Amino acid sequence: MLPCRRKPSGGRANRNMEPIWEELYRRAAAVRQERRISPFVEAGGVAAALLTGAGNIYTGVCIDTACSLGMCAERNAIANMITNGEHDIRRLAVVMPDGQLGQPCGACRELMMQLGRDSGEIEILTDLASGASVRLRELCPDWWTEARYDC
Numbered sequence: 001m002l003p004c005r006r007k008p009s010g011g012r013a014n015r016n017m018e019p020i021w022e023e024l025y026r027r028a029a030a031v032r033q034e035r036r037i038s039p040f041v042e043a044g045g046v047a048a049a050l051l052t053g054a055g056n057i058y059t060g061v062c063i064d065t066a067c068s069l070g071m072c073a074e075r076n077a078i079a080n081m082i083t084n085g086e087h088d089i090r091r092l093a094v095v096m097p098d099g100q101l102g103q104p105c106g107a108c109r110e111l112m113m114q115l116g117r118d119s120g121e122i123e124i125l126t127d128l129a130s131g132a133s134v135r136l137r138e139l140c141p142d143w144w145t146e147a148r149y150d151c
C-alpha cells in the first residue's frame with residue numbers, strides 16, 4: 001500500500017474530551033476500513049471526519065492509486081461536504097491505520113485555507129488522551145495569499 005501519510009499522534013479516547021471530538025473520531029473510525037479495490041487502487045487506510053458550521057459531519061477515506069491519482073481522506077471528506085452544499089469547516093479529526101490521530105498533509109491544509117477567510121480557525125484534533133487541538137493557521141504560518149480575501 002502506498003503510504004497515505006505522516007506520523008500518528010494521540011492515544012485512546014478520553015472520557016473528559018469534548019463530546020464532539022469523540023463523535024468526530026468515532027465517525028472517522030467507523031468508515032476507516034482498509035481494502036484493496038483493484039491491483040492499482042487501495043482505499044480506507046486513513047479516514048477523516050469534519051464538522052461544519054451548520055453542525056453536519058462529513059467523512060472521507062484515503063484513496064491510494066498507481067500514478068498518484070488518489071486523494072487523502074481529508075480531501076475526500078471535503079469533497080463530500082462540498083457535494084452536499086457546504087464549505088464551512090469548523091473541526092477535523094483524522095484516524096490513521098493504527099487508530100491513532102493523524103494530521104493533514106500540506107495539500108489538504110492548503111485546500112482548507114482556500115475555502116474561506118476564517119479557515120485558519122479550523123480546529124484539528126491532535127491528542128485523543130487530552131482532547132488537545134491545533135488551529136489550521138498554526139499549521140500554515142504566513143499563509144501565502146491571505147490578502148486576496150480583501151480583493
Ligand SMILES: [Zn+2]
Pocket residue numbers: 072073074075104105106107108109
Ligand atoms: Zn492530504
